[in-house]
Amino acid sequence: xxxxxxxxxxxxxxxxxxxxxxxxxxxxxxxxxxxxxxxxxxxxxxxxxxxxxxxxxxxxxxxxxxxxxxxxxxxxxxxxxxxxxxxxxxxxxxxxxxxxxxxxxxxxxxxxxxxxxxxxxxxxxxxxxxxxxxxxxxxxxxxxxxxxxxxxxxxxxxxxxx
Numbered sequence: 173x174x175x176x177x178x179x180x181x182x183x184x185x186x187x188x189x190x191x192x193x194x195x196x197x198x199x200x201x202x203x204x205x206x207x208x209x210x211x212x213x214x215x216x217x218x219x220x221x222x223x224x225x226x227x228x229x230x231x232x233x234x235x236x237x238x239x240x241x242x243x244x245x246x247x248x249x250x251x252x253x254x255x256x257x258x259x260x261x262x263x264x265x266x267x268x269x270x271x272x273x274x275x276x277x278x279x280x281x282x283x284x285x286x287x288x289x290x291x292x293x294x295x296x297x298x299x300x301x302x303x304x305x306x307x308x309x310x311x312x313x314x315x316x317x318x319x320x321x322x323x324x325x326x327x328x329x330x331x332x333x334x
Contacts (some may be wrong), residue, residue: 188219191227205237208245222278232291240280241298247283250291250309255281257297282320293328305333 188202191209196202198294200213204221207213211225214233219225223237226245231237244247251269260274265271279297283289287301290309301307301317308324310332317323320334 187221197233214251226285240278240281241295242280243283244285244287246286248288249283250293252292253289254294255297256295257281259297280320287317306334 187204189206191207191211193210194197194207194331195212195315196324197213197215197292200217201214202213202219205219205223205225207219207225208227211229211231213219213231214235216234217231217237219237220239222239224242225231226243226247228245229243229247231249235245235249235251235253236255238255238257257280259279262271265275281295281297282300284301284303286304287306289295289301289307290311292309293307293311293313295301295313298317299313300323301313302319304320305317306322307313307317307328308322311326311328312326313323314327317328321330322332322334323329324331
């Protein structure tokens, strides 16, 4: 798998704002987002418009970061993590017409500084994962995770305070 170090100084590439020393592996689909200094993005990741990734983050392969997800500094996102941004997704309106951006409400998600999310976790929109919190692999996060706690399960529940 090829790794590309994309910048040594802040610049924009394909409408993506990149910080210094950002490392992105092959087959990443990123558009309209920002990735800050020293962050690393693994292969087969999608990062949609309006998403932000802070400094010193590691985004592992096969992760989906949709519009409205904001990941602060020093976060770890495991393999295959899925974020959502709509609680009631539909392809069409009641009249049968295909939905557009104007037909739904974006619900944002916050991942606070130093948080870690284990592989294959699903994070429903509208939640905040607190500073230094840890989400166990395979967890389904349906509500806020307090700072300095470990959550796991479906739905995710507090297992331990750090």
